[in-house]
Amino acid sequence: MLFKQSLLDKIARNEVTLAFRRWKRPTVKVGGRVRTASGVVLIGRITVVVASELTEKDAIAAGFPTLGALQEMLGPDDGTPVYRVELNGIEADERVALRGDAVLSDEDWHALTQRFARWDKAAPGYFPSILQAIGAHPEVPAAVLADKAGVEKLKFKQDVRKLKELGLTESLEVGYRLSPRGEAVLEKLREHRL
Structure with missing residues (x-):
């Protein structure tokens, strides 16, 4: 799971608490840790969601300015599930x-x-x-x-x-x-x- 530096800064400030990905199966696990240039992103709950039911609140929590921008990133519905990943902050990389x-x-x-x-x-x-x-x-x-x-x-x-x-x-x-x-x-x- 990759994160842009601008998004990592927002995760560190707790401004971004969610990520959405279209995956055949998750590439991260509940309780897992993703190493990045800014530290270790802590992974919380992971659930499958219906893309058409996402809200503006979801988009903002994921660092997108609008729901449309989030939906554009996810792309068209090709049958691949959309996962909602809770981000529980960043810890220092030991x-x-x-x-x-x-x-x-x-x-x-x-x-x-x-x-x-x-x-x-x-x-x-x-x-x-x-x-x-x-x-x-x-x-x-x-x-x-x-x-x-x-x-x-x-x-x-x-x-x-x-x-x-x-x-x-x-x-x-x-x-x-x-x-x-x-x-x-x-x-x-x-x-x-x-």
Whole structure:
């Protein structure tokens, strides 16, 4: 579920509390969380509604100036259900704080090396090599980095997301960069490989 930045600002101010989507089935779950550039959007109840029964109040709660604008976004009725999704605000993304934490405790380092060991069973050294590639080539498109690593772009992006979950990388408009935590981990990897 994607949100424009202007809408995220309104969700954060509690001015937008609903979203409407035409889906074959929901792409979010009740109680779920959607990570965005502004934080984590909290998902509340999800119900199927009849598009023709939506109101101006619904449109305004979803950030649209008019009911017509909401109906235009939903498009013509093609039989695909319309879902009403309650938005329960935005929380800070815990990965953001983690990215800036470049001081690794022994416990942090142990947890990270265990994670790398589990991931690297299929391809030893693969995840540290991703960190090295991103560190050496920030803002380089994923396709280029994937090609250099000898993997498909989709797999590479999925693997970078695993590193992002640990607060080690940051996505940019084009490519990635290491976070301060990622730089600290890369430096520690270099020390332990010498």
